[in-house]
Amino acid sequence: MMLDQIPTAYLFFAAAIVLLALPKGPLRAGLLLIVPVIAAWQIWTMPLGMHYAVPLFGFELELMRVDKLARVFGLIFSLAAFLGNLYAWHVRDTVQQVAALLYAGSAIGAVFAGDLITLFFYWEGTAIASVFLIWARRTEGAFHTGMRYLIIQIGSGVILLAGVALVYRDTGSIVFETMTLGSLGTWLIFLSFGIKAAFPLLHNWLQDSYPAATITGTVILSAFTTKLAIYALARGFAGTEILIYIGVVMAVFPIFFAEIENDLRRVLAYSLNNQLGFMVVGIGIGSEMALNGTAAHAFAHILYKALLFMSVGAVMYRTGTSKASELGGLYRTMPKTAMFCLVGAASISAFPLFSGFVTKSIILDEAASGGMFVVWLALVFASAGVLSHSGIKIPFFMFFAHDSGKRPKEAPTHMLLAMGLTAALCIAIGVYPAPLYALLPFEVDFTPYTTSHVVGQLQLLLFALLAFGVLMRTGIHPPEVRAINLDTDWTYRWLLPRIIRKVAAVVSGVWTGTLGFLSRRVGDIIAGLYHSHGPEGRMASVWPTGSMVIWISVLLGATLIVSFFS
Amino acid sequence: MSDSKDNPDTYPALGRMLLWVDKPGSANKIFWALAVVCGLLFLADFAFEKHGYFDVEHLPGFFGAYGFIMFTGLILAAKGLRVLIKRPEDYYGDKAVDREEYPEAELEKVDYDA
Numbered sequence: 001m002m003l004d005q006i007p008t009a010y011l012f013f014a015a016a017i018v019l020l021a022l023p024k025g026p027l028r029a030g031l032l033l034i035v036p037v038i039a040a041w042q043i044w045t046m047p048l049g050m051h052y053a054v055p056l057f058g059f060e061l062e063l064m065r066v067d068k069l070a071r072v073f074g075l076i077f078s079l080a081a082f083l084g085n086l087y088a089w090h091v092r093d094t095v096q097q098v099a100a101l102l103y104a105g106s107a108i109g110a111v112f113a114g115d116l117i118t119l120f121f122y123w124e125g126t127a128i129a130s131v132f133l134i135w136a137r138r139t140e141g142a143f144h145t146g147m148r149y150l151i152i153q154i155g156s157g158v159i160l161l162a163g164v165a166l167v168y169r170d171t172g173s174i175v176f177e178t179m180t181l182g183s184l185g186t187w188l189i190f191l192s193f194g195i196k197a198a199f200p201l202l203h204n205w206l207q208d209s210y211p212a213a214t215i216t217g218t219v220i221l222s223a224f225t226t227k228l229a230i231y232a233l234a235r236g237f238a239g240t241e242i243l244i245y246i247g248v249v250m251a252v253f254p255i256f257f258a259e260i261e262n263d264l265r266r267v268l269a270y271s272l273n274n275q276l277g278f279m280v281v282g283i284g285i286g287s288e289m290a291l292n293g294t295a296a297h298a299f300a301h302i303l304y305k306a307l308l309f310m311s312v313g314a315v316m317y318r319t320g321t322s323k324a325s326e327l328g329g330l331y332r333t334m335p336k337t338a339m340f341c342l343v344g345a346a347s348i349s350a351f352p353l354f355s356g357f358v359t360k361s362i363i364l365d366e367a368a369s370g371g372m373f374v375v376w377l378a379l380v381f382a383s384a385g386v387l388s389h390s391g392i393k394i395p396f397f398m399f400f401a402h403d404s405g406k407r408p409k410e411a412p413t414h415m416l417l418a419m420g421l422t423a424a425l426c427i428a429i430g431v432y433p434a435p436l437y438a439l440l441p442f443e444v445d446f447t448p449y450t451t452s453h454v455v456g457q458l459q460l461l462l463f464a465l466l467a468f469g470v471l472m473r474t475g476i477h478p479p480e481v482r483a484i485n486l487d488t489d490w491t492y493r494w495l496l497p498r499i500i501r502k503v504a505a506v507v508s509g510v511w512t513g514t515l516g517f518l519s520r521r522v523g524d525i526i527a528g529l530y531h532s533h534g535p536e537g538r539m540a541s542v543w544p545t546g547s548m549v550i551w552i553s554v555l556l557g558a559t560l561i562v563s564f565f566s
Numbered sequence: 567m568s569d570s571k572d573n574p575d576t577y578p579a580l581g582r583m584l585l586w587v588d589k590p591g592s593a594n595k596i597f598w599a600l601a602v603v604c605g606l607l608f609l610a611d612f613a614f615e616k617h618g619y620f621d622v623e624h625l626p627g628f629f630g631a632y633g634f635i636m637f638t639g640l641i642l643a644a645k646g647l648r649v650l651i652k653r654p655e656d657y658y659g660d661k662a663v664d665r666e667e668y669p670e671a672e673l674e675k676v677d678y679d680a
Contacts, residue, residue, distance in 0.1 A: 090674075137672075141663035212663040214672060259644035260652070263664065320668050320675055329588075333678035335580035368619040376620070380629075381636045388640055400587065407572060409676040452617045459607045459629035464637035466604050469597045471641055478645045484664050486651040493658050 007052050007063040008039050008074065008112060009122065012081075012105025016098045024092050032085035032097060039108065040078035043071060050114060059174055062114025069295065069441040073111045073231045076299045077104060079425075080223035080306060087310050087418035088216035099132035100220050107224035111231055115174045116164040116189075119232070123160055123196075126225055127153030133217030134209055145212035148492070152205040153225075156195035163188030179236050190237060197229035197280065198273050200249045204488040206273055207257075211265040211322070215313040218265055222272060222309050223302045230279045230298050239286025244367075247284055248378045251277025255385030257487065262480055264312045264322045264394055268305065271348065271390040274382060275301050281379065282363040285370060288442035293362030295440050300355035300429055304347035307422040308394060311341035314415050315398055318408035324393070324480040329403035337411045338399040340419035347426040349391035349461060350383060355429035357457065358436075358448040365446065384464045391461075392468055397480055576679055604630060 015035040022028050043066070051064035066074075081104035091097065106125030113119040127150065134146040166185025168174055179186045198206045206226065210218050237243060251274050258270035275297070282294035314337045315330060316322045331338040343354070350356035360383065367376045410416070429436050437444040471477040533539045574585060586592055611626040622628050655664045 137663075138669060139663070139666050140661045141666045144661060145663055215668075255640060256644045256647050259641065260648040316668065317673055318675060320670070320673050331584045331587075332574070332577050332581045335578055335584055338584075339580070371619070373620055380632065381640075384633050384637050385640055388637060403588070407678050409678045409680065410578060412674070450617065451614045452623075455607060455610050455614070456616075456618075456623070456629040459604075459611075459627065460633035462600065462604050462607060463630035463633040466600055467634045467637040467641075469600060471638065473597065476645075477641060478648060481652075482655055483652045484655055484657055485648070486653060 005052075006042075007109065008042055009063075009105040009109030011035055011039050011042070012101045012108065016101040016105070019097055019101065020094070024094070028097060029085070029089045029091075032088070032100065033082060035101065036078045036082035036085065036104065040075055040082075043074040043078065043108075056117070059115070059117060061118045062175075063109070063118055064112050065114030065176075066112060067441070068439075069231070069235060069291070070111050072295050072299060072439045072441065073227065074108050075439065076302050077108050077111065077224060077227075080104075080302050081220070083303075083306055083418050083422050084216070084220040084223065086421070087219050087306075087313070087415055089414035089418075090412060091214075091216055093136055093214075095132050096136045096214060096217060099129050099136070099217075102129035103133070103220065103224060105129075107228050110228050114176060116160075116167070116176050117174055119176055120157060120161050120164060123192075123228075124154065124157040126228060127157060130221055130225060133221055134213045136214050136217060137212065142212045145209050148489075149205055149209040152195060156192045159188050159195070160192035163190075163192060176235060178238055181237070181240055181242070190240075193229050193232045193236065194246075195229075196225055197233060197276060198226055198250070199246055199280075200253060201488055203250070203254070203273055207266050207269040207487060208489050210269040210272075211263050215316050219306050219309045219313060222268070222305050226272065226276055227298050227302060230276060230283070230294065233280065234283050234291055234294055238283055238291055241284060243280050243284030244372070244375060245284070247277045247280030247282075248375055248382075249277070250274070250280055251382035252378055252385070255382060255389060257485060258385075258389035259393070260478055260485055261389075262323050262325055262483060264324055264327075264398060265309065265316075267324075267389050267393060268308055268312065271308075271386065272301075272305055274386060275305065275348070277382065278360055278363050278379065281367060281375065285363075285366050285372075287366055287370075289362060289444070289446065290366040292437075292440040292442050292444055292446075293359065293366055296359040296362060296433075296436055297356075299436060299439075300347065300359040300426070303422055303429070304344045304355060304426050307340060307344035307419060307426060308348065308390060310415065310419045310422065311337050311344060312394065312398065314411035314419070315408070317411065317415070319406050323482065324397040325482045327398045327404050327406065328401040329399070330406060330408065331399040333407045334399070334410050336416055337419065338395065340416075340423045341395045341399065343423040343426055345391045345395045347430065349387040350457060351461060352449070352454045352457060353427070353430045355426045356386075358430055358433035361448050361453060361457070362446055380460065384460055387461055387464050388468070392465070573679075578678070 012035055015031055019028055019031055022031060046066050048066050048068070050062050051066060052062070054061045054063060081100070085100060088096070088100065103126060106122045106129055110119055110122035110126065113122055131146045131150045131153070134142055134149060163185045164174065166183065166188065170183055170185055179189065181187060181190055195202045210221055213221055233243065254270040254273040258267045258274070261267045261270060279294045279297050282290040282297065312322050315327065315334065318334065319327065321327065347354040347356045350360045364376065364379055367379060411419070433448060437446070468477070531537055574582065587596070608627045608630055616624050618624055
């Protein structure tokens with residue numbers, strides 16, 4: 001079969017070219033749906049192993065390394081591309097369509113990259129393709145945000161390349177396999193992965209850029225970049241202890257920011273960051289079950305996070321805003337979107353029978369069985385935190401709470417379809433996790449539905465919900481207000497420009513001062529010479545009258561001599 | 567948008583069913599129902615043998631108490647954080663997405679009864 005001969009990523013790249021030949025409209029939108037299906041089928045049927053080696057300057061590039069870890073990510077990326085493109089059925093913007101294809105293709109290509117050089121190419125590919133989903137908003141703010149995003153993403157790629165070069169010098173190998181932190185090269189690769197995975201203090205590109213993308217662009221963005229980084233960490237740094245602590249901080253700190261953020265798409269970006277924390281902890285623990293947990297959680301997370309972004313996007317599509325302070329009471333006229341949003345909220349909060357429950361509990365269980373009490377406590381707290389912003393805040397302040405008076409029409413059919421499918425998958429995974437468990441990289445020995453688990457989790461969530469009720473009734477819960485909150489982007493959006501302005505003022509002061517001083521000195525010299533040698537000067541009185549004629553004859557003589565000898 | 571024309575009878579069926587939550591007293595009912603469920607969940611802890619890796623997990627109502635306290639603490643801490651980091655929307659100037667309207671051409675703003 002021909003299909004076996006093509007790396008999956010190329011299907012997407014080829015489709016991007018074909019797309020340009022098609023007329024705008026359903027044909028293009030249809031192509032965007034068919035490609036991920038073919039890709040998923042190809043990944044599903046491809047036997048495990050190396051499939052596509054290309055020699056390049058003496059290196060052997062492995063474009064298609066299929067193993068169980070890569071396969072589960074490849075499949076969920078294909079599924080996410082399908083759902084995202086279905087949600088974007090109405091979009092007629094060629095830029096976004098091409099970007100969506102190239103972006104998904106690059107992410108899938110990176111997942112199947114068997115060597116670090118191939119990984120680098122696709123790593124940068126995701127950066128460059130994805131920024132167009134932000135720029136496609138076509139406003140000045142989006143342009144600036146896209147620039148910041150691109151600088152950071154490309155920066156991550158450049159650091160990766162530097163790391164790869166150093167690792168190659170040290171080991172003579174470019175194979176992408178488990179590494180141990182130690183040399184500068186491995187640290188650089190780790191840092192590069194960490195930027196894309198939004199490690200604490202490296203995270204803010206995520207919350208800065210996702211709310212700036214187009215409505216459909218954010219849904220697509222939410223699936224790939226960060227989960228690619230999770231895959232890369234799981235592949236390269238499984239069992240690296242420092243990841244446990246990074247992951248814990250990552251799971252905990254964004255929940256505070258999410259709680260007070262007004263833009264619901266930014267709330268979801270913080271929440272995304274928090275979910276990545278759980279996955280990073282799993283990678284840090286590094287046992288087979290923990291890695292299973294990470295892969296499973298990434299799978300479930302891509303779906304419910306897309307679902308939540310879809311529901312906020314649908315509201316935005318109808319009302320023009322995603323700010324909690326401007327919304328509320330929309331369940332009246334957008335009840336289906338509200339229901340789908342609630343499914344996403346229940347899934348991310350890990351209510352029993354929803355997808356988050358059967359995946360997150362693997363990671364929590366591994367942390368607990370490893371005796372990491374503080375880590376476990378922090379993750380349980382972070383689980384309650386998820387409920388606060390994604391579980392309650394998103395659906396409550398958008399669809400319930402006070403009546404904003406807005407009466408938008410229900411989301412268009414294709415959006416409802418995309419949300420419905422995603423919601424169905426969230427529930428299906430939660431109710432019957434066995435097929436997902438079968439896809440995981442290692443043998444699964446885990447029962448999510450034990451009485452202890454279910455009752456414990458329900459207690460945690462419902463008592464937290466009760467606390468929310470108490471805080472609302474007592475008026476302690478912070479209201480939604482139109483404002484922004486500072487984060488690390490403050491350093492490069494506020495501080496750095498001001499430092500540069502200050503430095504520029506000093507430099508330009510020194511420059512103009514020096515220049516002024518020098519030009520005054522030169523002026524003085526000229527004036528002095530003019531004074532003594534000028535027409536009115538003392539020396540002028542003793543000039544021979546025919547000095548001009550003398551000089552011309554000197555020049556003429558010199559010319560004659562030169563031409564005589566040459 | 568919200569005007570005298572706003573007629574709940576024309577909402578989608580599902581939306582009409584959900585209108586119950588905005589009836590006076592409904593919020594109270596939901597709250598107390600939740601409180602009762604929480605009480606039952608607490609009692610459930612005595613009904614089965616708990617399996618856990620840590621001693622605290624065996625305390626009756628541990629997860630409930632932890633959830634309630636940590637959630638409250640989270641909200642209070644977030645309120646405190648807001649005092650420190652809240653800024654006006656135009657803090658980064660007018661060329662930031664927070665200050666922009668989403669481009670109308672990309673939207674399909676329609677009222678439900680349009």
